[in-house]
Amino acid sequence: MPNILFAARPERWTLYEPHLREALAEAGLAHAVLTTEADPSEVDYIVYAPNGPVTDFTPYTRLKAVLNLWAGVEDVVGNDTLKAPLARMVDYGLTEGMVEWVTGHTLRHHLGMDAHIHGQDGVWRAGIVPPLARDRTVAILGLGALGSGCAAALAGLGFHVTGWSRTPKQIEGVRTEHGPDGLQDILKSAEIVTLLLPDTPATENTLNADTLSLMPRGAVILNPGRGALIDDDALLAALDSGGIGHATLDTFRIEPLPADHPFWAHPKVTVTPHIASETRVESAARVIVENIRRGEAGQPFLHLVDRTLGY
Known part of the structure; x- marks a missing residue:
């Protein structure tokens, strides 16, 4: 089962954890490891926010994909240490x-x-x-x-x-x-x-x-x-x-x-204070887990970022 690192601020973990676990169970991935702390060499997926704790992706040698919590990727797309596929948030709730x-x-x-x-x-x-x-x-x-x-x-x-x-x-x-x-x-x-x-x-x-x-x-x-x-x-x-x-x-x-x-x-x-559309936790969690499911099934990831275009 995959190891999933949640790399965002602690308050986001409190909001997302139950919805991610529920979505993982529905996807047949109930035994996946979902954590905020892990040995980088054992991480398969990073659920990522640019204002979170991860800035250097080099130690994550087993990484299959980085799954961005935000629709915008301008704060991560230029990170030269990120070699794994990067998926942006395309969420029906958003x-x-x-x-x-x-x-x-x-x-x-x-x-x-x-x-x-x-x-x-x-x-x-x-x-x-x-x-x-x-x-x-x-x-x-x-x-x-x-x-x-x-x-x-x-x-x-x-x-x-x-x-x-x-x-x-x-x-x-x-x-x-x-x-x-x-x-x-x-x-x-x-x-x-x-x-x-x-x-x-x-x-x-x-x-x-x-x-x-x-x-x-x-x-x-x-x-x-x-x-x-x-x-x-x-x-x-x-x-x-x-x-x-x-x-x-x-x-x-x-x-x-x-x-x-x-x-x-x-x-x-x-x-207005950047409120046009907040990410909805429940729907965003399902989007993230769908990409994890696809990764584990050997299927193409959804919403991949084209690094040459920046989005």
């Missing part, structure tokens, strides 16, 4: 949570809900009618599991959904583009843009002064992806000029976002 956050904030801005939520001052603000969803173009940048799920959900609500990715993708009911020219084309018509790209050198500052200027005046940006996808200074300038109407931001270059950062006080920015 996807569903992200779909709900993106859908909620898209509808918030589509319907102009802030005017009524914040305008409780005795003024009857009638006569402002938003377009129907079919007449609103929304764009998703990044069409992996999270982006594809959000695009499909918004299309299901009737929005005119467009999507962009670095490589060609197809999603029913969604017009997709790829490559630099495709990005420009998507941004020119997008009234609400959601960023769900991975954090790689190729995606840093995807939204910058040039690309922000392509968007319709007053467009809205949602960023539950990664902070580095946006040039902060360029975004602030676009908000001040009115080119961008609002930015709802969930991820940042530095987290927690420093108290003196201009985003906190800007009237056209909503800050």
Whole structure:
């Protein structure tokens, strides 16, 4: 039976242990060794968080795979000591949570809900009618599991959904583009843009002064992806000029976002504390155990990271 090292913070062990043991039992791996301490030479799998205790993978000479607890792998993919396969977290609970956050904030801005939520001052603000969803173009940048799920959900609500990715993708009911020219084309018509790209050198500052200027005046940006996808200074300038109407931001270059950062006080920015979609322990445990089961059965691992692309 495999030896599984849980290499994350102690509070995560408390949350994950019962769900991992339950999933292991259901997978016929009840006798697997699941522990937070082990002789590195005897470890077959590492359940891993980048803020956990393992930074050097060299001693783990029997390692079959590293199973990341997080969707993002930017903090581990460049670790030169890691030679074993690396799987990122692609969890149906994570996807569903992200779909709900993106859908909620898209509808918030589509319907102009802030005017009524914040305008409780005795003024009857009638006569402002938003377009129907079919007449609103929304764009998703990044069409992996999270982006594809959000695009499909918004299309299901009737929005005119467009999507962009670095490589060609197809999603029913969604017009997709790829490559630099495709990005420009998507941004020119997008009234609400959601960023769900991975954090790689190729995606840093995807939204910058040039690309922000392509968007319709007053467009809205949602960023539950990664902070580095946006040039902060360029975004602030676009908000001040009115080119961008609002930015709802969930991820940042530095987290927690420093108290003196201009985003906190800007009237056209909503800050949420990296909560767009938390990993759900029960579903994530099943994803991890499925990869362990596959490894023990000699089957290909799911959700492997391409080291050359960084995701």
